[in-house]
Amino acid sequence: MxxxxxxxxxxxxxxxxxxxxxxxxxxxxxxxxxxxxxxxxxxxxxxxxxxxxxxxxxxxxxxxxxxxxxxxxxxxxxxxxxxxxxxxxxxxxxxxxxxxxxxxxxxxxxxxxxxxxxxxxxxxxxxxxxxxxxxxxxxxxxxxxxxxxxxxxxxxxxxxxxxxxxxxxxxxxxxxxxxxxxxxxxxxxxxxxxxxxxxxxxxxxPSGALVFTGAGGADRMSEEQFQRLKQELESAHVGAENAGRPLLLEGGLEWRPMSLSPADMDxxxxxxxxxxxxxxxxxxxxxxxxxxxxxxxxxxxxxxxxxxxxxxxxxxxxxxxxxxxxxxxxxxxxxxxxxxxxxxxVPALAIEREALWSRIAGADFLTEGEKRRLAGIEEPERTQ
Known part of the structure; x- marks a missing residue:
């Protein structure tokens, strides 16, 4: 164009x-x-x-x-x-x-x-x-x-x-x-x-569950109790610095840990x-x-x-x-x-060069000049 x-x-x-x-x-x-x-x-x-x-x-x-x-x-x-x-x-x-x-x-x-x-x-x-x-x-x-x-x-x-x-x-x-x-x-x-x-x-x-069973079989906390318990868990038991700290449970509370299934571990x-x-x-x-x-x-x-x-x-x-x-x-x-x-x-290619030189050195049918050319080495200059 x-x-x-x-x-x-x-x-x-x-x-x-x-x-x-x-x-x-x-x-x-x-x-x-x-x-x-x-x-x-x-x-x-x-x-x-x-x-x-x-x-x-x-x-x-x-x-x-x-x-x-x-x-x-x-x-x-x-x-x-x-x-x-x-x-x-x-x-x-x-x-x-x-x-x-x-x-x-x-x-x-x-x-x-x-x-x-x-x-x-x-x-x-x-x-x-x-x-x-x-x-x-x-x-x-x-x-x-x-x-x-x-x-x-x-x-x-x-x-x-x-x-x-x-x-x-x-x-x-x-x-x-x-x-x-x-x-x-x-x-x-x-x-x-x-x-x-x-x-x-x-x-x-893995996380677990706090199960509440109140007096007379009640299964629900009041809103105030729920918020107080949630705040205590977040402040005292969440985070790497709180790992291993025991839970202090009041009456009616039971801790049920949940483990990972094999599918979860996959x-x-x-x-x-x-x-x-x-x-x-x-x-x-x-x-x-x-x-x-x-x-x-x-x-x-x-x-x-x-x-x-x-x-x-x-x-x-x-x-x-x-x-x-x-x-x-x-x-x-x-x-x-x-x-x-x-x-x-390139140092990583040294093993390949060594193998090449070994094969060339073992080729008795090649002349010295042919071996040098196959190895990528220039012929020395001849002096007059």
């Missing part, structure tokens, strides 16, 4: 002088509230909180390689802004992606030159501005009454915003959060915690099942979270390796490809930059 614009732009510095480009239309806000996911899921559920932290910290700890090594992009990723290191920026970026399904990076530029700083923007403040063809042509950042608009260059296609999102089968502009997929399980887990809290607040035991297993579902939605083996009843992996090391292979590394690779396509060729004279994940620097 924009081929003729690009051909026109091939002339030196004339494209922005000759073209009058209309401002993009209205932003489309996500139908899901990222703030709710952050409050109810991340802030109030220990399983979801730990899953997000585990994924974000692991993916951010996988070093990103920039080739060539002296490329300006490497320095930008190492220190993206005055307040954050590269690891801190990526950890925040990955965390937003897990909580809301969307993550946004802003590239700050001076006079339209190469990017000088990178900043993570909160997804709940961002909205996509679709063009006539449905593809995003801009983004809007709103904080209170302050609104900033970021527009994609219609000629070059360069954008000041990187929007990374998780796959959503029924939304064109926003990703699907693991927090949303696990929403019912998070509600069950939170409700179980609230039930336990209420039980502790009520003397850490909420404990339901809470563990909800925790496993939450971990499943995030791609974290329950064994890494200390959830009982999970025997999927024979040991912790296998579970950790599966987590890295199926969750942390794919996320880091996705971000590496997105950064490369977004800013890889923005520096004039430096050439395009290639970004990849340095697998050799």
């Amino acid at each position: 924009f081929d003729w614009l690009k051909r026109l732009g091939a002339g030196r510095g004339v494209e922005r002088k000759l073209l009058a480009w209309h401002a993009p239309g209205r932003p489309v806000w996500s139908s899901r509230d990222a703030g709710v996911f952050a409050r109810e899921g991340y802030a109030r559920n220990a399983i979801a909180y730990r899953c997000v932290r585990l994924i974000a910290e692991a993916a951010a700890s996988a070093p990103l390689q920039v080739g060539p090594a002296a490329h300006p992009f490497a320095r930008l990723l190492a220190r993206p802004n005055p307040e954050q290191t590269g690891v801190e920026l990526l950890e925040s970026f990955y965390g937003h992606l897990q909580v809301s399904g969307n993550a946004f990076l802003e590239a700050a530029m001076i006079d339209g030159d190469a990017p000088s700083e990178l900043y993570v923007l909160r997804p709940d403040r961002m909205s996509v501005i679709p063009g006539a063809d449905g593809w995003p042509v801009g983004w809007e950042h709103r904080v209170g009454a302050s609104v900033r608009r970021f527009e994609r260059d219609p000629v070059s296609g360069d954008a000041p915003i990187l929007h990374l999102k998780l796959f959503h089968p029924s939304d064109d502009w926003y990703g699907l959060s693991p927090m949303e997929a696990a929403a019912y399980s998070i509600d069950i887990h939170n409700a179980g915690g609230a039930w336990n809290k209420a039980l502790i607040d009520n003397a850490a035991r 909420f404990i297993e339901a809470r563990h099942a909800a925790a496993r579902d939450i971990a499943l939605a995030f791609g974290v083996p329950p064994m890494l979270l200390g959830i009982p009843g999970d025997n999927t992996y024979s040991n912790y090391r296998e579970a950790n390796l599966a987590f890295w292979r199926h969750t942390a590394l794919p996320l880091a690779m996705k971000a590496a490809r997105g950064l490369e396509a977004w800013l890889g060729d923005r520096w004039r004279g430096a050439g395009p930059a290639a970004i990849s994940v340095d697998m050799e620097a």
Whole structure:
């Protein structure tokens, strides 16, 4: 669609002088509230909180390689802004992606030159501005009454915003959060915690019944007697600090405790099942979270390796490809930059490397040079 614009732009510095480009239309806000996911899921559920932290910290700890090594992009990723290191920026970026399904990076530029700083923007403040063809042509950042608009260059296609999102089968502009997929399980887990809290607040035991049998078989108290007894129970026998305090009953009152049935006690297993579902939605083996009843992996090391292979590394690779396509060729004279994940620097993959080296070392039919290439080791330079 924009081929003729690009051909026109091939002339030196004339494209922005000759073209009058209309401002993009209205932003489309996500139908899901990222703030709710952050409050109810991340802030109030220990399983979801730990899953997000585990994924974000692991993916951010996988070093990103920039080739060539002296490329300006490497320095930008190492220190993206005055307040954050590269690891801190990526950890925040990955965390937003897990909580809301969307993550946004802003590239700050001076006079339209190469990017000088990178900043993570909160997804709940961002909205996509679709063009006539449905593809995003801009983004809007709103904080209170302050609104900033970021527009994609219609000629070059360069954008000041990187929007990374998780796959959503029924939304064109926003990703699907693991927090949303696990929403019912998070509600069950939170409700179980609230039930336990209420039980502790009520003397850490099931409630019972005070049965009144008055003189002459009377089965009702006066309103004054009822209110006085209710007030005494609430002040002297309710709450964790009053647990175990004996009841002092007057004539005609009898305490009948009520125990939990097996069906009532099943909420404990339901809470563990909800925790496993939450971990499943995030791609974290329950064994890494200390959830009982999970025997999927024979040991912790296998579970950790599966987590890295199926969750942390794919996320880091996705971000590496997105950064490369977004800013890889923005520096004039430096050439395009290639970004990849340095697998050799990930300690969790050491067991795989050891197995690979053992297989290569035992292959007697390979030459020394072939073994080095299979192991990913460059051939040493030959001296003249």
